[in-house]
Amino acid sequence: MFWSFLIVTLVLLLFIYIAGRLKPKSATLAQKHVVVTGGSSGIGKAIAVLAAQQGANVTILARNKLRLEEAKTEIQGHLKPNGKVQSFSVDLSTNYDDVKKCVTEAEEKFGPVFMLVNSAGTSVSRSFQDLDASEFKKLMEANYYSAVNATKASIDSMVEQQAGRVVFLSSQAGQIGLFGFSAYSASKFALRGLAEALQMEMTPHNVRVTVAFPPDTDTPGFQHELQGKPKETMLISETAGLLKPQDVAHTIISDSLKGEFTSYQGIDGW
Template identity: 35%
Template sequence: MNHPLAVISGGSSGIGLACARLLGGEGCRVALLGRDEARLAAAAGALRAEGIAVEARCLDVRDGPRCARVVDALAAEFGPPLWVIASAGIVEPGFFLDQDPALLEEQVATNLLGTCHLVRAAAPAMAEAGRGHIILVSSGAGLFGVAGYGGYCATKFAVRGLGEVLRIELAAAGVGVTVAVPPDTDTPQLAHELSRRPRAIAAFAAGGPPLSAEAVARHMIRTARRGGFLSAPSWKLRAIAALGDLVRHRLAAIQMRLLVGRRAP
């Protein structure tokens, strides 16, 4: 196909933008979806300057009906997506009993429901075409619980669960599904998160230096092309995914020791 379509939510920065640069460099027409109009325009302009075919659509993925309209219009003009990458997400650290419940609702609306809206909008055309790749961006926090990240972990566990179901349901239609579980990644979102990360858990939550968005994007796309389900770009996360419950119980015990003496409100 001439310029197959890649639809990327959260495409104006971070992992989404890195995916757009990689796929656009291979000849895809990238449709960037983002809710910050200024940042979206800047990202689209930078990609066009690199010779990449770009469509930019200001969209908040929390709005399901508008998400459907935008994706339908893109598919009608450029054909069914070959790639759909659900990268839009937010993180608001804070201990569960301390935190404003509205912040939990915002994370659910963006990270989980926004992902559902994008996939529901794009997958029917992909299934009808009988081809394509869907990548859902979860997190290392979608593999094990991290204190101070109740809302974020809940949504990222849910995204991983959604991916497991979609992988089964879309296989017969020829649509592959991959779930990415990156560690800390050098993005604007990480800068926001670090300023709010609870001090008692900060050293544990960091887990090492952050990866670049480009490294995470390369691993995601390579895993999807190979038909892999879980894209874990660090050996630690691959070990946690492989060893499952044994490692999760050990990590929980470590965190409990770190929080000894802390009192719930």
């Protein structure tokens, strides 16, 4: 028994050592091109602001033109000297050609994308019986296909440069299915599967994938989610508290730059 335990321990320590050696060195965003979908509000905007503070040139993509301009103005106030920001209004979820056109134009101005943060998405919280069937398709388009389209539009540049970061914003409801989140959880679980497969394909190209699982965060999307949210769901969600988007953004950016595959918030996320 003792020798079996010793062998297992030594194998585990060897695995940890090798994994540590294979992990890429932490990258920097200075003078890099960062693209953030859903960058006009919430966690996406907080990530765009943080990227600007770290010296990146930032592109934000979203649908609402007014919020895009407001976010762009706010981000400009955080840019480093010679830093730049631009915005594009586009529906990320339905037309890949439109998304590809925006990313191509963004790269012509700011250079190849180094980091793509897929933050665009929405949430609806209802019991399965109360959800309209169309909500399942709507959330899959907004939360999953938007990420597929933006990633497809950006990944070739990363492979060509042999460097890059791709971030998918899932959710704690993408780690475990929760009451009232049958449509939302399904769309966020899909991102985990996409991220795992993509990481295997991108590892030889020095492109790292991170999937983030933030809990409830004080954003406009969260406030919208509260409308009609079942009491049971609210009681479950309250146990994890309510985080600030700036804190969530800091963790996600830090984990992505370090090449971490998963990004958690606090002990509940872990």
